[in-house]
Amino acid sequence: MAEFSLIERIRARAATRGDVLLGIGDDAALLRVPEGQALVVSTDTLIAGRHFPRESSAADIGWKSLAVNLSDLAAMAATPAWASLALTLPSPDADWLDEFLDGFLELAQAHEVALIGGDTTRGELSITVTVQGFVPADQALRRSGARAGEDIWVTGSLGDAAGALKQWRQGGLQSAKLRYRLDRPTPRIEAALALRGLATAAIDLSDGLVADLGHVLEASGVGAELDLGRLPTSRTLADHYADETLRWNLQLAGGDDYELCFTAPPSDALAIEQAMAACETSATVIGHVRRERGLLLRTPEGEAFVTQSSGFDHFGEAGA
């Protein structure tokens, strides 16, 4: 099976949308952006053994390669529209491709994303996805909008994916629930759209809370204080990691959560709770923005310590 057959296989399964004037099969795709909307573009690469365990199922890899990109659109409060897929495979394996597309297209369909093009080539397994979406330019959530006194929120719960990765590395029994959170992250699109006009800054948590919140603080020229006792924690994570300090570490530095972290004035807290309830996404205030630079972490016992930015670095040694 050669390159053209792989592309044909992808084309046969790719859904389309009214704004796709020309999809897979020409030299480039031809698309219509709605008037009055800014175009939002993000690209992420996933490498086997670094961004997912090598033995991950093709369907999980397909899901995750789109999910981490949609998560970036969510962080801008953009409505997803289109995706391009650059797929590098060790061999042109049609069964693997079909399974990969099962996961990729399941998530694409859930968000009405059309696969509009890409490239297939031979090499070490690697997936680069480029996603595009729309947002009115003045409603985009940038990293630079956080102001002193605002609340810091996160959606969902933190640390599950890192907990799964740690179990997998240690080679012992693994929790299926934690592993699902590592393999099938949920891009928080609905929550992000509901936060337009409410949140002042946002980022998605890919590299870990401390590192990613650090980007927001740096871009906004502020600092923050976090209450460790408030970090949203799944029952499964608490069951598997009873030690509080170990758990905090997973939640602060683990990465791969793909939850949204955002800021908003305390006066909007009720409106945010209602907006999150309307899209069935939990959200929790975990601290507040301070004028003083740096990140202060406070334990439930009131002990405070300053942390240095650290998280999942795709060039570091911590890859999956």
Next chain:
Amino acid sequence: MAEFSLIERIRARAATRGDVLLGIGDDAALLRVPEGQALVVSTDTLIAGRHFPRESSAADIGWKSLAVNLSDLAAMAATPAWASLALTLPSPDADWLDEFLDGFLELAQAHEVALIGGDTTRGELSITVTVQGFVPADQALRRSGARAGEDIWVTGSLGDAAGALKQWRQGGLQSAKLRYRLDRPTPRIEAALALRGLATAAIDLSDGLVADLGHVLEASGVGAELDLGRLPTSRTLADHYADETLRWNLQLAGGDDYELCFTAPPSDALAIEQAMAACETSATVIGHVRRERGLLLRTPEGEAFVTQSSGFDHFGEAGA
């Protein structure tokens, strides 16, 4: 040097444009598409040892990774605007990156393309670029517009890159001129823009004339006859490959030319010649479109034979 430093290094050198509302450094780029224009998107991956010789200079790899993508925009008659760069490197080598950016940004600047985002990660050397541009939807050059009786044109000359690749594989003396054409292909943007309203179908020659013209013929539901004696041939190629049959083979199946192949009614031949002269690009009629399917090749002696589609397949064994 970690991922964030590499991104910082890229950001520091990336030029911007007025339609980039937010470039490198947030979760996604925020862009403005001009009203009345369709968005044109293309993605191509380059793998070391497959799309370029492993010992290629970083600057040449940078140039080529953008050039092959701009060539896809040219094939749609789109004006280039933005590029995203997903770069996978064996190690975070700042010197290599700087040199890569020298080549990439030299070509980007020549076409006023802004680098708006991307990703850096560790792995086998691989570059995926996504480019975006604009074209009024009704002026886009599709593969499906060729009609029986039309002329088939190509820009520039054919076979130089394939000639260079063959010399390189054989390990003997190499022509610097041919090698330059392999390492630094010229995307035919100016020619493509001049062909709006004149050409009826177009494709860029990446996989070889027979294979790529084959895509146009298939999409248009037609066949073609080519005069081998008319294939535009550089003096250097003729010097290095005196044997006519060998040279035709390079020109028909070699790939990596990144010239445009397009169709147009004979009544527009003069207008096309004038348009090409105005942008200092040579263009040659090499045959014509026929109602009968299939591709007929005619030698200067009048001998005719039918060819099967064959060209550079990125999943085949013919990689660089």
